[in-house]
Amino acid sequence: MMMSLKDRLLERDRRMAELGRYEEKLELKERDPIRFELLYSKMVESVTSAHEVARRVSASPMSRELGEIIFGLYTPEGDAVALSRGLLIHVKTMSRMIKWMIENGYEDDPGFAEGDHYFNNDPYIGGAHCPDQMIVTPIWWEGELVGWAGGLTHTPETGGSEPGGFIPFARSRFDEGLFLPCVKVAENDKIKRDLEVLVERGIRSPIYWLTDNRAKITGSQIIREDVKGLIGQFGVDYFAKACREYIEDTRLAAEQRIRKVLPPGTYREVSWRGSMMPGDETLLHGPVAMTVTREGRLNFDYEGMSPAGRHPFQGTLPTIEGLVMNVVIQNLFYDLKHNEGVLLNIGLNVPKGSAGNPSSIFYPTALWGITYGAGLASGQAISRAYYAKGYREEVHATSALSSAYTAGGLDQYGRPFGAHNFEFAAAGLFATAVMDGLDTAGVEFNPEGEMGDAEIWEQMLPPVYLSREIHVDGGGYGKYRGGNGVMSLYLVSGTKDIDIGAFGAAPIYSAPGLMGGYPAGALYMWVGSRTNMHRLIAEGRPIPSGEGEDPAHPDFVEMVEARWELIPGANRSAQPAREGDLFTAMTGDGGGFGDPIERDPELILRDLENQVTTHWTARHVYCVAIDPETMEVDVAATEQLRRKQREERRSVGMPAQQYKARERETILRGDLAKPTARMFHAVLGSSEAFRRAFLEFWGLPESWEMTDPDRDDEEVE
Amino acid sequence: MPEYPDELIRDLLRDGLSSEELEGLQRQDKDEDRFEQVLRLEQERLEWPERILLCLQAHLYVVEKDDGSKVVRCDCGQEFGDYQRNWKESALVFERAGADADAIYRGPRVADPDWSILREFYCPGCATQLDVEVVPRGYPFIFNVELDLGAVELRRQ
């Protein structure tokens, strides 16, 4: 009798624990390496063609233009064997979905028949939030389930309490939209009509979700049929053993890679996000301690992460898992076979109940902010280790904290709509230890993502672009500066019924720098309502084309009469807008590397010529004297400015011990702002390890306890 | 023999690589002996009599002194104490918020100090900015790199 999938999954886990390996011997590889690699290249070819074809089937710009889509081939137990390019962060999520169905008895009921297609967008099973939607299908060969094919897309609308899938003030999961946790959406390769009706009537812009489903089912069928062809050619036993060997091959290569390029030790970074829930504004703590062991293992420990709460800035365990896989693939294992093997030498500790592993599915994950932050910080930790080993060409600061606008209502064609703009797939990249960050380049969750043409967004959403420009001086300052993202200015047009919102973060510095480099600045959004735009246009007067040189006095505010509102952090609940209103959105910028006063003046000249920095910044931050008329660097004056800057640092810099003594008093007085104090109070109460480290650092007695910053408020009530 | 000529790696350390050379380095398999080569070239450049054990981060090194102690040292010569202790404990510290933040971030790009401030660490010797932490007030110094130097040494033999 054939083993059940559930038993096979248990057996897989038992073997892994016992052997420390996925497959005992690489017999097929050793016997005939060319045949072995040939089959793998055919698999990659298949998932790649599924990816390319599916993009053309979908009507969603997210899949079609931006490439927010990925396909994979999985073992019967749900381990990834081969992956397409694309939305790399989700390499692990379909794997989690398959394992969840096996563990929850789906093999018996509702069963896995040939032609069945299962859908999931429940992030507690697999995924990051409601918009991450995956479909998997079993692959059968002569009565045996031999693997799975699947695809994942990010849809721009989910039917949530606000439009656009990213719900900036979700209080619970039930604000996020329509969840279909592991639901069979097709039988005999035919999509179930009743489920399409559910989507048609359940969300604002069903066309994206529905055509994405067709795209994923098409792609999965391509992979399924290709695999059957390959099994016919190579034999089913060869295929099954080869799948396991590909994973072990990667695991082994990953272990050797870690031993070769990362010095043993512990590397720590901290990331931040914040919940902006009115009346309960709370900073969120996302630390990571990465340990490289002598044996070539990598352990990522997120001990001290803030507890989960009623805000959308937390993520699920599969999210962190996917982020770590994404980060190690891009930073360490970029040239290996991208499959489950990259994770098998990696340990994760994400405390239960934390914002990276909430104890109840009640908690919303619409923006999964702190898990994203902690995931990126894990990449920083790898950079520190690379530096210590001398591989400076691999060292980089942090990439952008993403942000965009959302909208819903009736579109310019009079149809109900809801969507978000996703041009932040072309944010500013991090600076590296050897060069500036690339402008408008990408994001870490999808290294190949694109921003989409302006016209595509104008077709999908009623607002039109007044400008889409490089965010001047957006990237963190440094010897090498962070990449600048995009800043866009939009005009509301063509609709009488529209809400405009945005998802962003708390007003924190957005992307940390490295080794003396500054972070990118805080995110922000401007909204101008009741403008005189139509009069300006009718009278042929100048209209703004961007922020201009001084973000403290942006051109659009100077040029257009309106009720201007600034939203620090750019997290805004969707609110009605009217014809002629203006608003901005920014994609985020990368962190800088190294001391800014070590920046080569020639690089600053180049940036000035390209109009991506200003004379103000050249002078005040980089301490470079450039004549604005002749555009020549005054070398002597520059040296003088930089010397003065060092003197200034000596005068304002306080010896660390003296600084600590002063700050200790601040803590004892309880003199911390609410968002900060709430964070400390929550983390000190939830993490014993953090509490010990905190007490030790500040020299506080064991008996010290932090006062609840909200206690006074309660007494008043 | 190192896999790459000293000239190329020297250029990497001194920011002198062309983008083609840089891409070449990134595309190739990592060279086994980079660690030794970088230490040797840095040792030559700094002309310190004591052995450099490791490059910790921009400007900072772990050096073995005559008495056997292993300390963090800036390339200007300033020492920060035992490598097992966070070097930031011996640096100059400056909290950048309020008007000081406005001096380099303009308008809404300054974070709200109730949420986020900058903590800059300078070398007391040369006043180089060695690190900028993004933290809330009251957060302990981040101990970024805590090495298992014994294991690093083992692998060198």
Ligand SMILES: [Zn+2]
């Ligand atoms: Zn120094």
